[in-house]
Amino acid sequence: MTEIKLIKDIFNKDVDYYILPVYKNFNYRKYLKVNIANEITSLIKTGQIISKYCNKTILSFKDKYIKKMYFIGLEDRENLTTEKIRQAAGLVIKDLKTFKAKSISTIPWFDEQEKQIAQIEGLMLASYNYNAPKKENKEIKIENIYVSDFKEKILKETQIICKNVFLQRDLMNMPSNIVTPTYIEREAEEIAKKYQLKFKSFTKEQAKKIGMEAFYSVAKGSNEPAKFIILEYYGNKKSKDKIALVGKGITFDSGGISLKPQSSPLSKIEDMRFDMSGAGVVLYLIKTAAELKLQLNIIGVMPVTENLPSGTAYKPGDVLKTLSGKTVEVISTDAEGRLILADAITYAIKNYNPTLLIDIATLTGGCVVALGHYATGLMGNNKELLEKMKQSGEETGERMWELPLWDEYKEQIKSKNADIKNYGGGDAATITAGCFLKEFAENVKWLHLDIAGTAYGVLNKNYIPEGVAGTGLRVIFNFLKKIEKEV
Numbered sequence: 001m002t003e004i005k006l007i008k009d010i011f012n013k014d015v016d017y018y019i020l021p022v023y024k025n026f027n028y029r030k031y032l033k034v035n036i037a038n039e040i041t042s043l044i045k046t047g048q049i050i051s052k053y054c055n056k057t058i059l060s061f062k063d064k065y066i067k068k069m070y071f072i073g074l075e076d077r078e079n080l081t082t083e084k085i086r087q088a089a090g091l092v093i094k095d096l097k098t099f100k101a102k103s104i105s106t107i108p109w110f111d112e113q114e115k116q117i118a119q120i121e122g123l124m125l126a127s128y129n130y131n132a133p134k135k136e137n138k139e140i141k142i143e144n145i146y147v148s149d150f151k152e153k154i155l156k157e158t159q160i161i162c163k164n165v166f167l168q169r170d171l172m173n174m175p176s177n178i179v180t181p182t183y184i185e186r187e188a189e190e191i192a193k194k195y196q197l198k199f200k201s202f203t204k205e206q207a208k209k210i211g212m213e214a215f216y217s218v219a220k221g222s223n224e225p226a227k228f229i230i231l232e233y234y235g236n237k238k239s240k241d242k243i244a245l246v247g248k249g250i251t252f253d254s255g256g257i258s259l260k261p262q263s264s265p266l267s268k269i270e271d272m273r274f275d276m277s278g279a280g281v282v283l284y285l286i287k288t289a290a291e292l293k294l295q296l297n298i299i300g301v302m303p304v305t306e307n308l309p310s311g312t313a314y315k316p317g318d319v320l321k322t323l324s325g326k327t328v329e330v331i332s333t334d335a336e337g338r339l340i341l342a343d344a345i346t347y348a349i350k351n352y353n354p355t356l357l358i359d360i361a362t363l364t365g366g367c368v369v370a371l372g373h374y375a376t377g378l379m380g381n382n383k384e385l386l387e388k389m390k391q392s393g394e395e396t397g398e399r400m401w402e403l404p405l406w407d408e409y410k411e412q413i414k415s416k417n418a419d420i421k422n423y424g425g426g427d428a429a430t431i432t433a434g435c436f437l438k439e440f441a442e443n444v445k446w447l448h449l450d451i452a453g454t455a456y457g458v459l460n461k462n463y464i465p466e467g468v469a470g471t472g473l474r475v476i477f478n479f480l481k482k483i484e485k486e487v
Helices: 034-045 082-098 113-126 152-173 181-195 204-210 213-219 269-291 337-352 365-371 383-396 407-413 429-441 473-486
Strands: 003-006 017-022 056-060 068-073 103-106 144-147 198-202 227-234 243-247 249-253 297-307 319-321 327-329 356-361 376-380 400-402 445-450
Touching: 003 113, 003 152, 056 082, 068 082, 082 103, 082 113, 113 144, 113 152, 152 269, 152 473, 181 198, 181 227, 181 249, 181 269, 181 297, 198 204, 204 213, 204 227, 213 297, 213 319, 213 337, 227 269, 243 269, 243 337, 243 473, 249 269, 249 337, 269 297, 269 356, 269 473, 297 337, 337 356, 337 429, 356 473, 365 376, 365 429, 376 383, 376 429, 383 400, 383 445, 383 473, 407 429, 429 445
Parallel strands: 003 144, 017 068, 017 103, 103 144, 243 297, 243 356, 249 297, 356 445, 376 400
Antiparallel strands: 056 068, 198 227, 227 297, 319 327, 376 445
């Protein structure tokens, strides 16, 4: 894993490349010898170093310490968003990997704290490499990034967040025969031991005894033991307020009896190992909160199971009694995520009485159709919190688009045979899934994030090198920091 190390003077460190920004009035003399600073300024004026956004120039200088300089264009600095800075920093790493660079160094490109954070995020997130189980792994890795003049606190916090995103990406990338519900349970237990968190886990049989027939029904089709996992983090013991995070954890989703095709315009069957992304977010988000001592009380609930067809699998037409007491008619066994989330949401409400509940899931293919891979579908029942989450999305580059939960949509999930049905057809499928979950959130302040399009398959983002984004952790942590300031 790449390390970012803070040093006093990057130009006294022997590295493969030194990274410098290019835009009008940047003070090169603050960091470089006068003769080199003047030479750079002259080369910019003559157009030999290009300042246009994301254009790069690589030069060597006759200096004892400096081998090669990589200049990244950042012109029009007043209109540069944090996302554009993140993208530019990612491009630097993406390029230097192709040059087989092992070590690089840089300075803050801007004075503003939020822009410095975006720079560190771009450099760090782009450096991710998945160590696939191959006999020979020839992945190019940048081992060390040396920086100077950043505040140590900003550097430490941002690096911890990014490293947990790496763990989340690893969990998603690993095959489902390795990342089983038991694997995630062990990971949660190890995190609990290390950070002194409370840990609980139920089998599907135990969950059924409690009354979670929806979770049990999804789980019973697989021989792989299902796990219903709870992590409790108490960062503010003076407060009784709790935030519940609920993450969908389908470690492989075949669709069940309503079997998915081998390949479709939306996904490939082998990608269905990514359907545990929501649980991955919750798992490593709580770890992040514990590492950074977030002053909030957070309950993580992760229903984790496979969804497979078999002689014991649940079927279309079944009517299931959920933990809430509401009954659900199963229309599609491929709408299993909302079933396990329904029981998990009710469990969190009944046992912890949260002041806020956030669920996150790769829930609907309809979200990919509606928003593609660059916006998470956002729904909820509290306008102020919806706006706060959207703001966090803008700040982290994990942007949100709010979808309505109007009463008219609820008509699609009315059932003649039960209180509600689990699938309302293809029209507004993402919204009707949100309407379904809203029925179980009751009167608790609630937000729903559908990351079906943003968790993986993301292209054209320089800081997402493998297409597996690990979306959710950074944006929710940013959101929780806003909540923390209000406590």
